[in-house]
Amino acid sequence: MADKVTPISGFQEWLPAERIVEQHFLDTLRAVFELHGFASVNTRAVETVDRLAGNGEDADKEIYGVRRLADAGGQAEFGLHFDLTVPFARYVLENAGKLNFPFRRYQIQPAWRGERPQRLRYREFTQADIDIVDVGELPFHYEVELPLAVADAFSRLPVPAFRIHVNNRKIPEGFYRGLGISDVTAVLRIVDKLDKLPAAAVGSMLVEAGLTAAQAEQCLALAQINSVDDGFVERVRVLGVTHPTLDEGLAQLKAVMDAAAEHAPGLLFADLMIARGLDYYTGTVYEIRLLDQPEGTPSVGGGGRYDALASDGKRTYPGVGISIGVSRLLGLLIGEQGLTASRETPVCVLVAVTDEQTRPESMRVAAALRARGIPTLVAPKAAKFGKQIQFADRRGIPFVWFPAAAGVGTPGEGAAGEGAAGEGAAGESSDQVKAASGAQTGDQVKDIRTGEQVPADRATWLPADPTDLHPTLSPKRQ
Amino acid sequence: MADKVTPISGFQEWLPAERIVEQHFLDTLRAVFELHGFASVNTRAVETVDRLAGNGEDADKEIYGVRRLADAGGQAEFGLHFDLTVPFARYVLENAGKLNFPFRRYQIQPAWRGERPQRLRYREFTQADIDIVDVGELPFHYEVELPLAVADAFSRLPVPAFRIHVNNRKIPEGFYRGLGISDVTAVLRIVDKLDKLPAAAVGSMLVEAGLTAAQAEQCLALAQINSVDDGFVERVRVLGVTHPTLDEGLAQLKAVMDAAAEHAPGLLFADLMIARGLDYYTGTVYEIRLLDQPEGTPSVGGGGRYDALASDGKRTYPGVGISIGVSRLLGLLIGEQGLTASRETPVCVLVAVTDEQTRPESMRVAAALRARGIPTLVAPKAAKFGKQIQFADRRGIPFVWFPAAAGVGTPGEGAAGEGAAGEGAAGESSDQVKAASGAQTGDQVKDIRTGEQVPADRATWLPADPTDLHPTLSPKRQ
Known part of the structure; x- marks a missing residue:
């Protein structure tokens, strides 16, 4: 298979050190989701085309169909899932009799969309979703709880400054109804353009859609309210509109913000402009935004409360969920900002080999160290030992172990401080290492960053700094 | 989306408790691979059809093509990878300038084949691969080392009795040449049928292929040699055939077996009948077999030494690798033998809610416990508390925490031992729990398996048995 290889646009792959960063993010998300009581679900990559089509807004044309090459002609039966919600809804229906509700699941998997690749928008991308679904009814308090899990996870990760913008659908709905507007969705759809158009233009569209100038003004005023705490309530009240649904929405959003003030201070932001999935969400909606990023940086997650994740005709499964765009986040952090790992390999210790005859002894050392993690x-x-030290240095492996080998001199302190030097120096020092043998006969370990070399017992040794045991994240590209 | 849901044949999904088993297997494989110095690589799900086609023996017709539904007509450009070797070879070529060789990688991902689903053979299946590749030349000692990593991983997992069967291609090659046979591959291909046909039938085929009866008999005799140690060497020598390649093969297989005797006693099995990938492997070959399983249970992994994983025209990348069929192993252990987890959720503690007004206090307890892992x-x-205990019991959650709530009685010892009982009893005891309040005002925690309830400090409490913190594997279906 000798041929040229070029990347496929929209399919991101990482080098080993970058992959360690990705693993750290995925591990942290998983650990925090489990701390918050979510169980893992993993679904197959494909769904039937029937199930995929019609379930994603405008997603149909982006679905990747899957069919055996041998089955030429005809329609694809399967497609790759384009999110984790459609497969989860199907999983809930398929296993409803075997799941205990309310069911909390997290799911971290790739999804695929055949859209045109752009900055931070991929054709294959990893999502990390949490959802809580129940049968028939879902208590409101889950809408309070859910963003706290995401905030907890993000607060343990080296993500840039972020805020989770939160709104409640009942606020615009009740407000519009209080203003005497009947087609709530049509108005929401227009107001949603405020993130792209100036307020005056949106106001004109509202008037064109049949609102009075006063109604339009009120709608725009509502959308522009936001606050870091529950201050939004008073600002909505000042607008003078009343409706029971508005009251309910304000109380719910206040509950979300009050809980956040205690458990995730500063991370939630009440933002009455947030809409998301107009046909889908019915209560709280969330959108995770990074602060201080270049213009056009998309949100890195979102979600909300929905009344029908799935239905089998008899029962309906309402839920609340948030999806984190892991690939998008890592595309920014690794791809654009150079976040990387302290080394490109999990290896903490390289065991030197004195000569090929004593390789079994080096393997014994390795087995003893591995047995202790x-x-x-x-x-x-x-x-030459200098070359072996260089091998470790190139990979960022911090320690080189010299086994005591019968009849073979062990390297002494004479070489300390030189092993981690550049290629030439390492080559030279190897002779010194061999020359400085004889004084000690036990195992020795060298920290090649400092050059310090000390006697060590393979049955008990651990790195003095426990963070040396595994790669750590490193903010700068090496 | 109200509709009927039926599983898709060949696409295995697990329920939450089963998924915990799967995660335990994947975590253990990953941890052991990292202990042995392998770095993680994750590749995209798709390759170009050109790259996939022609790289798998008879695999072409099983490749799933991938194409946007919108792009009707024409040929699929991409296909889902059918193993992890083809994508890894492409990754090595694509990133050769950025990787340090010898490069050790592990890769744990799904792969897809559009074959007819059978017992333990899936259309979507997870593989766990380790490979070591180098540029130009690869030292033999990696062939010794590689199966030890797999043996180490398996020895930490609740897998049934297994053995890694090992052979070396140079043994039959040298032996055949020593017998004066020139078309080594043709003979290997016939001898490889010994696992399906009786020896006499295979012998006849060898004679039909041009071997003398004596040559055929020697070939069969060689293939039937096996040993748990290096005893195979003497048994081959007794056959009286000599050739330098045979000597080399015997010495290499002996080195593998000797290392295994020290590091993985009893787990490797020299088996001169093992062939695998006839056009591909050039040295040691491995096949992981479970013992004492029903007839027809396939091997759960295999691999070997190859001289050209990939080539860019100028450089060749030889390697040695083993692939573990995780889905196959779990299909047997979970699907057939009922291996499951001690609970269906990661949750260790359920914090009870006394009334909805004090839910924030329960959330505070939860935050305090989560902060300590x-x-x-x-x-x-x-x-009623009895119902809340029942909620925990149904999910296998071992502990229920009763927060001290101002003005609300905390449950006393009176209810101990009754909470974990059946539905009726739990319902009754809840009244007793409420009645027995007042004596203590601090938090309390109940082990619902024993009924023991004790005062507890949310800032310091840990389960007395640390294995209660996370689900553990459970050999019996619950």
Whole structure:
């Protein structure tokens, strides 16, 4: 298979050090979701085309169909899922009799959309979703709880400054009704354009749609209200509109903001302009936005409360969920900002090989260290020790272990401080290492960053700094 | 989306408790691979059809093509990968300038084949691969090392008795050449039928292919040699055939077996009948077999040494790899043998809610426990305590926490031992729980399996048995 290889646009892959960053993000999301009581679900990559089509707003044309190459002609039976909500809804219906409700699940998997790749928009992308679904009715308090789990996860990750913008659908709905507007969705759809058009233009569209100038003005005024706390309530009240649904929406959003003030201070932002999935959400809606990013940086997650995730005709499954765009977040952090790992390999210790005859002894050292949880590698060749140190240095492996080998001199302190130097220096120092043998006969370990080399017991040794055991994140590209 | 849902044949999905088993397997494989110095690589799900086609023996017709539904007509440009070797080879070529060789990677991902689903053979299946690739040349010792990593991983998992069967291609090749046979591959291909046909039938086929009866007999005799240690060497020598390639093969297989005797006693099995990937492997070959399983149970992994994983025309990348069929293993253990988890949720503690007004206090308890790594859930409703205990019991959650709530009686010892009982009893005991309040005002925690209820401090409490913190594997279906 000798041929040229070029990346496929919209399909992001990471180098090993970058992948360690991705793993750290996925591990942290998983750990926090589990701390908050979500169980893992993993669904197949494909759904029937029938199920996929019609379930995503304008997504039909982006669905990747899947069909055996051998089955030429005809229609694709399957498609790759374009989100994790459609497969989860199907999973809930398929396993309803075996799940305990309310059912809390997290799901971290790739999804695929055949759209034109753009900055931070991929054709294959990893999503991390949490949802709570119940049968028939879902208590409101889950709408309070859900964003706290996301805030908890993000607060443990090296993400840039962010805020979770929150609104409640009942606020514009009740407000519009209080103003005497009947077609709530049509008005929402126009007001939703405020993030792209100036307020005056949106106001004109509202008037064209049949609102009075006063109604239009009120709608725009509502959408422009936001606050870091529950201050939005008073600002809505000042507009003088009353309706029971408005009252309910304000009380619910206030409950979300009050809980956030205690459990995730500063991370939630009441923003009455947030709409999202107009045909879908019925209560609280969320949108995760990064602050201080370049113009056009998309949101890195969102979700909301929906009254019907799925229905089997007899029962309806309402829920609330948030989806985090992991690929988008990592595309920004790794791809654009250079976030990387302290090393490109899990290896903490490289065990040197004195000569090929004593490789079994080096393997014994490695087995002893691994048995105590220390990622360990045996050197590929019985090269000069300087070369072996260089091998570790190139990969960011912090420690090189020199086994005591009968009849073979162990490297002494003479080489300390030189092993981690550049190629030439390492090559030179290897002779010194071999020359400075004999004084000690036990195992020794060298921290190649400092050059410090000390006697060590393979049965008890651990890195002095426990963070050396595994790669850590590093904000700068190396 | 009200409709009937039926599973898709060949696409296995797990229920939450089963998924916990799967996660345990994937976590253990990953942890052990990292201990052995392998770095994680994750590749996109698709490759170009050109790259996939012609790279898998007879796999072409099983490839799933991927094309946007909107792009009707024409040929699929992409296909889903059918293993992790083809994408890894492409990744190595694409990133050769950025990788440090020898490069050790593990890759745990799904793959897809459009074959007819059978027992333990799926259309979507998860593989866990480890490979070591180098540029130009790859030292033999990696062939010794690689199966030890797999043996280490399996020895930490609740897999049934297994053995890694090992052979070396140089043994039959050298042996055949020593017998004067020139078309080695043709003979190998016939001898490989020994696992399906009786020896006499295979012998006849060898004679039909041009071998003398004596040559055929020797070939069959060689293939039937196996040993748990290096005893195979003597048994081959007794056959009286000599050739330098045979010597090399015997020495290499002996080195593999000797290392295994030390690091993985009893887990490797020298088996001179193992062939695998006839056009592909050039040295050691591996096949992981479960013992004492029903007839027809396929191997759960395999691999070997290959001289050209990939080539860019100038450089060739030899390697050695083993692939573990995770879905197959779990299909057997979970699907057929009922391996499951001790509970269906990560939750260790359910925090009871005394009434909806004090839900914020229950959320505070949950936050305090989560901050110390204890997966915690707040009860969905301020139902009678008996109902809340029942909620935990149904999900296997071991502990229920009763927050001290100002003005609300905390449950006393009177209810101990009754909470975990059946529905009726739990309903009754809830009244007793409420009645027995007042004596204590601090938080209390109940182990609902024993009924024991004790005062507890949310800032310091941990389960007495640390294994209660997370679900554990359970051999019996619950």
